[in-house]
Every structure is written in structure tokens, then in C-alpha cells.
Amino acid sequence: xxxxxxxxxxxxxxxxxxxxxxxxxxxxxxxxxxxxxxxxxxxxxxxxxxxxxxxxxxxxxxxxxxxxxxxxxxxxxxxxxxxxxxxxxxxxxxxxxxxxxxxxxxxxxxxxxx
Amino acid sequence: xxxxxxxxxxxxxxxxxxxxxxxxxxxxxxxxxxxxxxxxxxxxxxxxxxxxxxxxxxxxxxxxxxxxxxxxxxxxxxxxxxxxxxxxxxxxxxxxxxxxxxxxxxxxxx
Numbered sequence: 001x002x003x004x005x006x007x008x009x010x011x012x013x014x015x016x017x018x019x020x021x022x023x024x025x026x027x028x029x030x031x032x033x034x035x036x037x038x039x040x041x042x043x044x045x046x047x048x049x050x051x052x053x054x055x056x057x058x059x060x061x062x063x064x065x066x067x068x069x070x071x072x073x074x075x076x077x078x079x080x081x082x083x084x085x086x087x088x089x090x091x092x093x094x095x096x097x098x099x100x101x102x103x104x105x106x107x108x109x110x111x112x113x114x
Numbered sequence: 115x116x117x118x119x120x121x122x123x124x125x126x127x128x129x130x131x132x133x134x135x136x137x138x139x140x141x142x143x144x145x146x147x148x149x150x151x152x153x154x155x156x157x158x159x160x161x162x163x164x165x166x167x168x169x170x171x172x173x174x175x176x177x178x179x180x181x182x183x184x185x186x187x188x189x190x191x192x193x194x195x196x197x198x199x200x201x202x203x204x205x206x207x208x209x210x211x212x213x214x215x216x217x218x219x220x221x222x223x224x
Contacts, residue, residue, distance in 0.1 A: 035214075042213075042217060043214040103148075103160060107157050
């Protein structure tokens, strides 16, 4: 079984809908991250969490919120989806402080907002 | 604001060729730099991580170098194979901020 899983893998939704993307990990890592990837732009950090009680905004947090329900679970919500949030979303985990250790990525969720 | 650039955006080589992928960044004050591989429909896999105090890291046929003063890193792939075909991304970390390049899409032809 994969160490980092994301659900759903694909989602099509309409403008204005609320949507949640979920991430679970079995690696026992404290640190979890949400990124989005757009063609030609690489990955950009949305939110990150260094432990269950810690939530931090990344480069592009506007329009998104997160919840760290447990060490193993980190969900990303779009309160009112808009078309420019169409992207590939990745969850990642790491073991050591900050970004100074290897990050392990999930397979991604492809989100389309119509 | 840190900006990371990868050139070329795409590269096609015949099998067996040695090749170099380039990554440049605008702010030399970094803690580390990572190279990742991304396969279609899959997440990223970390290949090599270079701490700011290091000049290079090696893993098998891969060698990554870092020159902080010039804001450059290279990923050298020796004796390329069709299985190396993927998108390669570099990312730099500084002050709780990780910035990725857009990647180089590599195709190794049999």
C-alpha cells in the first residue's frame, strides 16, 4: 500500500461548490504539506503543518483552508471553488524540521472547476 | 522573492547518452536544494538533496552539484536509459519557503 494516499484522485466540480481533498499517510511523519501544480509553473505551496496543532500559510493560501485532523490526516478545502483553482493538487509528508528532509508525495488529485 | 528556473523545458536524447539538466535560482541564501522526478499520473519522488554546505551528491547514475554563489545546480545523468524518461524538478528551501522550478521533461529514446 502507498505511504501517502490522496482522495479523490480526480474530481470535477462547478463554480461555487465547496470541495474537500483528503490526504492520509502511514509514514508516521509529523510534517504535512499541500501543493498545487499548474502547467509550466511547477509546484506552489498552499499550506503546511509541522504537527497536529500547527498550521501555516504557504505562498498561495487565498481561497483555501486546511484541517489537520490527526497526525496521519491533512485535508484541504476550497470553500467556494473557482475555475482558476483547476490544477493538480499534491499532498506531501516529511520527517524532520521544516523542509530540510526528503518529502514524500502522494499521487495527486486532479481537480477541474467548471 | 525566490525564483527558480529550469532550462531546457524539454529534452530528448538517444539511449546511452550522458546529459545535464540545469536549475538556477535568484536568491543564493538557501538551506538546501532537492531534485525530484515526476512520472505521469504520479507524485514526485525525491532523487537527491544537497544541503547548503555541500557541493554535490551522488546516487547511482545521478550526480547533483550545487554552486550557491552563482545560484546554480546541475543534475547529471550518466548512460541514460528509456526508464529515465520523466519530468525532473528542482526545488530550493529557505525560511520555511520551498520554491519549485517548472521542470524539464526528459525523453530517452531507445
